[in-house]
Amino acid sequence: MHLPFITATANAALSMQLDAAIDSKTKPPGSLGMLEVLARQLGLIQQTTSVALTEPVILVFAGDHGVAAEGVSAYPQSVTWQMVENFLAQGAAINVFARQNGCALVVVDAGVNHAFGPRDSLVDRKIAYGTQNFANQAAMTTAQCAQALADGIALVDELQGNVVGFGEMGIANTTAGAALMHKLTGIPVSDCVGAGTGVSAEGVRHKQHVIEAAVSHHAGVDDPLAILATFGGFEIAMMAGAMLRAAERRMVLLIDGFIVTSALLVAARLQPAILDYCVFAHCSGEHGHKRMLDTLAARPLLQLDMRLGEGTACALALPLLQAAAGFLREMATFGSAQVAEKLD
Structure with a gap:
C-alpha cells in the first residue's frame, strides 16, 4: 500500500527567525x-513565526485483542x-478533560468485539470483532x-484543524504494546511489560511469559509492518495510519501514553521524520513508557x-x-513595550 511521505521540519533560516x-x-x-x-517546534511545523492552533481534536480508537484469552x-x-458506551455517554475521564479544554472528541470503533449498531456519535471502521490471539x-x-x-489515513483527511491528539481503549492492549516495543526496540520484554489495568506482580510475570513465548513462536518477523500485523491491534494500526497522514499534512501530533507511543514506534520506523511533528503529552506511569520515550529522544510535558x-x-x-503558541504570537517584545534589554 502507498503510505504518506513526511517531510522533516528542519529549516535553518526559519529556526533563526524563530529564535x-x-x-x-x-x-x-x-x-x-x-x-x-x-513554540519553536510549532513554528517549524507551520513554517511561520505567527503560529496558530485551530480546531484541536482527539481521536480515540477502540479495539479488542485476542491475546486477552491468555x-x-x-x-x-x-x-x-x-x-x-461510556465515551458516547460523555462519562469518561477523556470526555471531562476534552470538554474542560475546548477540544473535540471523536470515538472510533476500529475492531471492538461488540455490535454497536448505527450510532451517530461513533465512527464505525470495524475491521473485525477483535484480533486473533x-x-x-x-x-x-x-x-x-x-x-x-x-x-486511519482517511479519518485524518476528514479533519479540519491542525492539532490532533491520539487516545485508545482496548482490554489487553498493553500486552500488544509491550510486544511491539520489544520487537521494534530490542529492549528486553521484562523492561517493556507493566501492570496495565492493574494486574499483580504475578500477573506481570505471566504477561512477560506470554509475550516471550509469542515472540519465539513468531521468530523471524522483523519488518515494521509485519511486526504490527503479528503483535498489534486494529486500534494501534489505525492510529499509526492516522499519525502518518497527520504529519504529512503538517499537523501537530499530541502523543498520549504507552499504547499510543507503541503505535508511534511503528510509524517512526516507517517514516522517521514523523517525530518532528510529535508533542509528547506525558510520561505514563505504565512500566516501559519511559524507556520507550528515551528510545525516541522524547521530552514529555507532564509527569503525573x-x-x-x-x-x-x-x-x-x-x-x-x-500557551506556547499564544506567547509567540501575542507577547510584547522589548522594543514594542519599551522595556530595557539586559546589559551586554
Whole structure:
C-alpha cells in the first residue's frame, strides 16, 4: 500500500527567525523553558513565526485483542465495549478533560468485539470483532493491517484543524504494546511489560511469559509492518495510519501514553521524520513508557503518574500547547513595550 511521505521540519533560516522572535519577548532568555522549545517546534511545523492552533481534536480508537484469552488483563474483554458506551455517554475521564479544554472528541470503533449498531456519535471502521490471539497466530492478516492503516489515513483527511491528539481503549492492549516495543526496540520484554489495568506482580510475570513465548513462536518477523500485523491491534494500526497522514499534512501530533507511543514506534520506523511533528503529552506511569520515550529522544510535558490512556494526557497538555503558541504570537517584545534589554 502507498503510505504518506513526511517531510522533516528542519529549516535553518526559519529556526533563526524563530529564535530571534522568542528571544525578543519581554523575558530573560530561556525563562519560559519548555514553552520556548514548543513554540519553536510549532513554528517549524507551520513554517511561520505567527503560529496558530485551530480546531484541536482527539481521536480515540477502540479495539479488542485476542491475546486477552491468555489472562493478561485484570478486566474482562467486555470492558472495551462498555467503556466505548461510556465515551458516547460523555462519562469518561477523556470526555471531562476534552470538554474542560475546548477540544473535540471523536470515538472510533476500529475492531471492538461488540455490535454497536448505527450510532451517530461513533465512527464505525470495524475491521473485525477483535484480533486473533498472537500467542498462537498473527493478530491480523496483512490485508487487515493494511485496511486499518488506510482507514486511519482517511479519518485524518476528514479533519479540519491542525492539532490532533491520539487516545485508545482496548482490554489487553498493553500486552500488544509491550510486544511491539520489544520487537521494534530490542529492549528486553521484562523492561517493556507493566501492570496495565492493574494486574499483580504475578500477573506481570505471566504477561512477560506470554509475550516471550509469542515472540519465539513468531521468530523471524522483523519488518515494521509485519511486526504490527503479528503483535498489534486494529486500534494501534489505525492510529499509526492516522499519525502518518497527520504529519504529512503538517499537523501537530499530541502523543498520549504507552499504547499510543507503541503505535508511534511503528510509524517512526516507517517514516522517521514523523517525530518532528510529535508533542509528547506525558510520561505514563505504565512500566516501559519511559524507556520507550528515551528510545525516541522524547521530552514529555507532564509527569503525573497517569496510566489511564483514552488520550487523557493529550487533553491536559493542550493548554500548554496553546500557551506556547499564544506567547509567540501575542507577547510584547522589548522594543514594542519599551522595556530595557539586559546589559551586554
